[in-house]
Amino acid sequence: xxxxxxxxxxxxxxxxxxxxxxxxxxxxxxxxxxxxxxxxxxxxxxxxxxxxxxxxxxxxxxxxxxxxxxxxxxxxxxxxxxxxxxxxxxxxxxxxxxxxxxxxxxxxxxxxxxxxxxxxxxxxxxxxxxxxxxxxxxxxxxxxxxxxxxxxxxxxxxxxxxxxxxxxxxxxxxxxxxxxxxxxxxxxxxxxxxxxxxxxxxxxxxxxxxxxxxxxxxxxxxxxxxxxxxxxxxxxxxxxxxxxxxxxxxxxxxxxxxxxxxxxxxxxxxxxxxxxxxxx
Amino acid sequence: xxxxxxxxxxxxxxxxxxxxxxxxxxxxxxxxxxxxxxxxxxxxxxxxxxxxxxxxxxxxxxxxxxxxxxxxxxxxxxxxxxxxxxxxxxxxxxxxxxxxxxxxxxxxxxxxxxxxxxxxxxxxxxxxxxxxxxxxxxxxxxxxxxxxxxxxxxxxxxxxxxxxxxxxxxxxxxxxxxxxxxxx
Ligand code: SF4
Numbered sequence: 001x002x003x004x005x006x007x008x009x010x011x012x013x014x015x016x017x018x019x020x021x022x023x024x025x026x027x028x029x030x031x032x033x034x035x036x037x038x039x040x041x042x043x044x045x046x047x048x049x050x051x052x053x054x055x056x057x058x059x060x061x062x063x064x065x066x067x068x069x070x071x072x073x074x075x076x077x078x079x080x081x082x083x084x085x086x087x088x089x090x091x092x093x094x095x096x097x098x099x100x101x102x103x104x105x106x107x108x109x110x111x112x113x114x115x116x117x118x119x120x121x122x123x124x125x126x127x128x129x130x131x132x133x134x135x136x137x138x139x140x141x142x143x144x145x146x147x148x149x150x151x152x153x154x155x156x157x158x159x160x161x162x163x164x165x166x167x168x169x170x171x172x173x174x175x176x177x178x179x180x181x182x183x184x185x186x187x188x189x190x191x192x193x194x195x196x197x198x199x200x201x202x203x204x205x206x207x208x209x210x211x212x213x214x215x216x217x218x219x220x221x222x223x224x225x226x227x228x229x230x231x232x233x234x235x236x237x238x239x240x241x242x243x244x245x246x247x248x249x250x251x252x253x254x255x256x257x258x259x260x261x262x263x264x265x266x267x268x269x270x271x272x273x274x275x276x277x278x279x280x
Numbered sequence: 281x282x283x284x285x286x287x288x289x290x291x292x293x294x295x296x297x298x299x300x301x302x303x304x305x306x307x308x309x310x311x312x313x314x315x316x317x318x319x320x321x322x323x324x325x326x327x328x329x330x331x332x333x334x335x336x337x338x339x340x341x342x343x344x345x346x347x348x349x350x351x352x353x354x355x356x357x358x359x360x361x362x363x364x365x366x367x368x369x370x371x372x373x374x375x376x377x378x379x380x381x382x383x384x385x386x387x388x389x390x391x392x393x394x395x396x397x398x399x400x401x402x403x404x405x406x407x408x409x410x411x412x413x414x415x416x417x418x419x420x421x422x423x424x425x426x427x428x429x430x431x432x433x434x435x436x437x438x439x440x441x442x443x444x445x446x447x448x449x450x451x452x453x454x455x456x457x458x459x460x461x462x463x464x
Contacts, residue, residue, distance in 0.1 A: 043303070054409070058356070063409075064346045065410060067356040067358050067429075068360070069346055105346060148360065148361045179384065179385050179454060180383060181363065181384035181385060241403075241443060242456070242458055242459075
């Protein structure tokens with residue numbers, strides 16, 4: 001058993017909020033550089049140039065990559081041999097978000113009620129997903145999720161008879177309908193299987209995988225490739241200006257499902273695919 | 281493609297020279313407004329009342345910047361999705377607004393109103409808020425302070441990079457660009 005004071009979580013989370021919003025990951029930068037060389041549309045090339053320059057300025061000046069610094073989504077893998085001390089675990093994480101967004105000059109984008117729409121002014125509450133795992137460590141993954149791309153995401157209960165083709169069509173159509181809105185080039189997270197709520201979570205988790213890493217199962221890795229190729233044949237291109245690179249990557253996460261169902265979810269992320277991890 | 285430099289306020293002459301797909305560098309004043317500010321502006325116009333800022337010949341930029349660090353002009357300041365403003369935009373165009381900057385698709389009604397009123401819809405790169413902030417040389421809140429990032433700001437910009445999406449002739453880069461590169 002290992003004692004961990006929750007105050008440590010507050011500090012770490014506050015730090016992660018800033019880090020994720022100022023520093024674009026090397027995997028995304030590499031994908032943007034590849035895009036700059038691969039894109040044939042001149043307007044599209046210009047977008048890649050601007051995005052790379054943007055990432056450089058953001059890191060240098062410690063200002064957010066994008067002004068939409070997102071909904072704070074936090075994945076926690078909590079080791080079952082950890083004993084949390086010093087206060088309320090959930091509140092410690094919320095306090096970390098509160099501090100990170102305030103101290104880091106990040107935008108507060110959360111409203112308290114979906115209809116009344118009054119800002120909470122500190123970007124809380126965060127959405128927290130907890131998994132209990134073996135061991136005595138805590139792994140935190142912080143994902144600030146932008147609203148523009150979240151708005152273009154979708155869940156669909158496909159029928160088993162629709163097969164792989166049905167899944168591919170659903171993913172490509174979702175991207176097609178989104179057009180320029182979610183700031184392409186995109187990272188497309190796909191959840192497949194599970195239940196209605198599980199599939200949406202799988203799609204979000206798919207966004208955490210480093211760009212360039214495929215699904216471990218060669219069959220699904222092939223499906224990822226097929227979906228990416230079809231998305232890039234839509235012609236939408238960077239920022240919707242027309243071009244050959246509409247998405248940088250498609251990641252699929254798969255889970256068993258009920259004999260009567262075949263749930264699918266598409267969580268669209270923009271090129272500002274921000275996530276950081278820490279192990280305590 | 282060489283970018284064209286334009287100065288705000290915009291005249292019919294400048295607007296009609298620009299076509300969908302043109303890269304443009306804007307200098308001068310742009311006013312920011314998002315959802316709530318649009319709602320309020322539209323209400324004032326419908327009631328025949330005066331607006332808190334004169335928007336004739338002006339450009340509206342759809343943006344909710346992140347807070348500025350002390351000593352800085354502005355935080356990150358890239359475009360937000362324009363479609364949410366579609367309901368109010370034709371009215372503002374009839375009132376004399378000449379340019380709109382945002383990202384993403386507009387409604388048929390907006391595209392028609394751009395043609396009828398000789399105005400432009402332009403896109404800045406979504407997610408390039410740090411780069412775009414460098415082109416903003418001054419910023420002040422001029423109306424609706426209480427709305428925080430949603431308040432109306434007056435920006436002075438220099439060589440602010442945008443691409444024309446919908447011109448005053450009814451052309452649409454989002455559909456022509458897609459057609460040009462689709463397939464294979
Ligand atoms: S979709 Fe992404 S890049 Fe575009 S405004 Fe939202 S967070 Fe920023």
